[in-house]
Amino acid sequence: MSLEKQTIVNRFCVSDQTIRYYTKFPSQEVFQVFWESICPSASNLVYWTKAQRMGHEAFPSPSPAQKIQLIKKLFIYCCRVAAGLREQVISDIFGVSVAAVSRTIITWANYLFFVLGSVPIWMSRQQIGFSMPENYRLFSPNLRVILDCTEIRCESPTSLTLHSEIFSSYKSTTTFKGLVGVAPCGAVTFISQLYTGSISDKEITKKSGILDLLEPGDVVMADKGFTIEDMLCSVGARLIIPPFKFAKQFSKQDCEKTQAIARLRILVERVIRRVKENHIWDSVVPLTLSGSINQIWHNCCFMVNYQGPMFLEQ
DSSP: OOGGGOHHHHHHOSSHHHHHHHHOOSSHHHHHHHHHHHHHHHTTOOOHHHHHHHTTOSSOOOOOOOSSOHHHHHHHHHHHHTSOOOHHHHHHHHTOOHHHHHHHHHHHHHHHHHHHHTSOOOOOHHHHHHHSOHHHHHHOTTEEEEEEEEEEEBOOOSOHHHHHHHEETTTTEEEEEEEEEEOTTSOEEEEOOOEETTOOHHHHHHHHSGGGGOOTTOEEEOOTTOOOHHHHHHTTOEEEOOOSSOOTTOOHHHHHHHHHHHHHHHHHHHHHHHHHTSGGGGSOBOGGGTTTHHHHHHHHHHHGGGSOOOOOOO
């Protein structure tokens, strides 16, 4: 079904600019492509409250026909996550109950995670080499992934034990922490689950599973906070750290190489910035979303790949 026939999109997404605001997709065309890719199985959704009631049913049936169109439910999810609209505001806009909005957000967070999580995003060496900009291939041909972590603020739990586990000394707030991997072409190729904010960069690298994806000879880029040389060495990979200062004695070629490496580091920073531009992260995430926070985090990271290329000077 085309977007023109969807009254909800006609009402709120009259231009690419407005669709970017509400969904973070760069255009109506991209939103349409995404919708068509997930639509075939969306009609089989079992909604969150029904899933709770079913308990141990062996063969759950799909939820009955809903009053809200499926594409409208995807849009409601985007309004909460991408645009950061509160559930009460969404309820008022769409004329449905706050409870229905909450169910929709949780259901679609899990559904998108299920669908998108089955899509392989880790790139082979051949894919990396084919997509790597020529200038970077010259100076770092074996670079497989660029790593960085980010933190997400969350509501303080009432349990003091849980609070101490989630507490992050870096931002002095209650947080979850996630690891993102980006290819030299700017595509997101690795998304970890969220961990408690007190975890170190080294420990999250170890627990995330990315070491299992690396091959002997691979090069990994990360900043100086990632003391992971020993772990990379154990799988035959090595670490490079972007320089923070340029030595005066560098040759012209060394300077070009150093600058190219430093520019590549910017890629992962821009990816994380795009993730954080989902306005759900602007404020403290409520504990009511704690059961879906991993899914929302993963979906936001994955959808960066739908938002257009990252451009760097070569």
